[in-house]
Amino acid sequence: MKPHQSGNQPNPEQLGAIGRALGRIPSGLFVICAHHEDKDQTMLASWVQQCSFNPPRLSIALAQGRGIGSLLETGLDFTLSILPEGRKDLLSRFGKANEYPFEGFLHTRRGQRGGATLDEACAWFLCRSAGFQGAGDHDLLIADILEAESGPEFQGQLPKPAIHLRSNGLRY
Numbered sequence: 001m002k003p004h005q006s007g008n009q010p011n012p013e014q015l016g017a018i019g020r021a022l023g024r025i026p027s028g029l030f031v032i033c034a035h036h037e038d039k040d041q042t043m044l045a046s047w048v049q050q051c052s053f054n055p056p057r058l059s060i061a062l063a064q065g066r067g068i069g070s071l072l073e074t075g076l077d078f079t080l081s082i083l084p085e086g087r088k089d090l091l092s093r094f095g096k097a098n099e100y101p102f103e104g105f106l107h108t109r110r111g112q113r114g115g116a117t118l119d120e121a122c123a124w125f126l127c128r129s130a131g132f133q134g135a136g137d138h139d140l141l142i143a144d145i146l147e148a149e150s151g152p153e154f155q156g157q158l159p160k161p162a163i164h165l166r167s168n169g170l171r172y
Contacts, residue, residue, distance in 0.1 A: 015170065018169070018170070019168040019169050019170035019171075020167075020168065020169070021169065022166075022168075022169020022170065023165060023166035023167050023168050023169035024165060024169070025165075025169065026163050026164065026165055027046040027047060027048070027163075027164045028046065028048060028082060028083070028161050028162060028163065028164065029044065029045075029046055029082075029083040029091065029161075029162040029164050030044070030045045030046070030048050030080050030081060030082055030083060031043070031044060031045070031080070031081045031083065031090070031094045031118060031121075032045050032060070032068060032078055032079070032080050033078060033079045033080075033081070033101075033115050033116050033117070034068055034071045034072060034076055034077075034078040034115070035078075035110075035115050035116065036071055036076060039099070039100075040100070040101055040102055040116055041067060041068050041071060042068070042094050042098070042101040043062070043066060043068045043094070044091065044094040044095045045060060045061075045062070045080075046164045047060065047061035047138070048060050048061075048080065051142065055144055055145075056144070056145040057130060057142055057143060057144055057145065058080070058125070058127060058142075058143045058145060059140055059141070059142055059143075060080075060140070060141040060143060061135060061138040061139070061140055061141075062138060062139050062140075062141055063137065063138055064137060064138060064139055069132075069139060069141070072129045072141060072143075073129060073132060074129075075128060075129055076128075076129075077115060077126060077127065077128050077146065078115055078126075078127055078128075078129075078143075079115030079116060079117050079124060079125065079126055079127070080124070080125045080127055080143075081117045081118045081121035081123075081124050082121050082122040082123045082124075082151075082161050082162075083118070083121065083122070083161065083162045084120055084121065084122050084151070084159040084160065084161065084162060085159070085160045085161065085162045085163065086162075087120065087162065090118065090120075102116050119151075119152070120151065120152075120159070121151050122150070122151045122158065122159050122160070122161045123148060123149065123150050123151055124148065124149050124151070125145050125147070125148045126145070126146045126147040126148070127143035127144060127145055127146060128143065128144050128146055129141060129142070129143055129144075130142045130143060130144045
């Protein structure tokens with residue numbers, strides 16, 4: 001499928017209203033981890049969505065130029081952890097570039113394929129790139145889900161996923 005090319009740009013006077021409205025679209029918060037040459041490269045993501053039943057797939061929007069994107073283009077397996085609500089410490093830890101993101105962090109597990117996941121996550125996925133598509137200033141990664149597991153129950157209930165809203169949907 002070819003991307004739809006639109007010459008229609010919003011009226012500059014409407015951009016404020018568009019930004020406020022886009023910011024009300026809820027998204028989750030996720031940590032993507034690619035393990036390559038004995039190092040973890042991570043990224044905090046919010047634009048992740050299931051996009052297929054058969055095969056089970058996710059779509060993930062990555063800002064163009066993100067280093068992790070070039071690793072995922074090679075077909076490298078990666079993990080995706082759904083962050084639970086109320087864990088701002090995880091946001092600050094994975095929201096910035098960090099050469100050793102899991103160092104000193106006791107709450108992780110590492111799969112046979114090398115990718116790390118967070119024990120407190122609502123769920124974990126092991127994925128592999130099925131392709132990229134340009135989407136404006138982001139690239140849309142389509143990923144096959146190879147394995148998955150739900151997170152631990154607390155007091156008989158699964159943790160609720162973090163929900164992210166922005167004050168302005170035209171920037172992070």
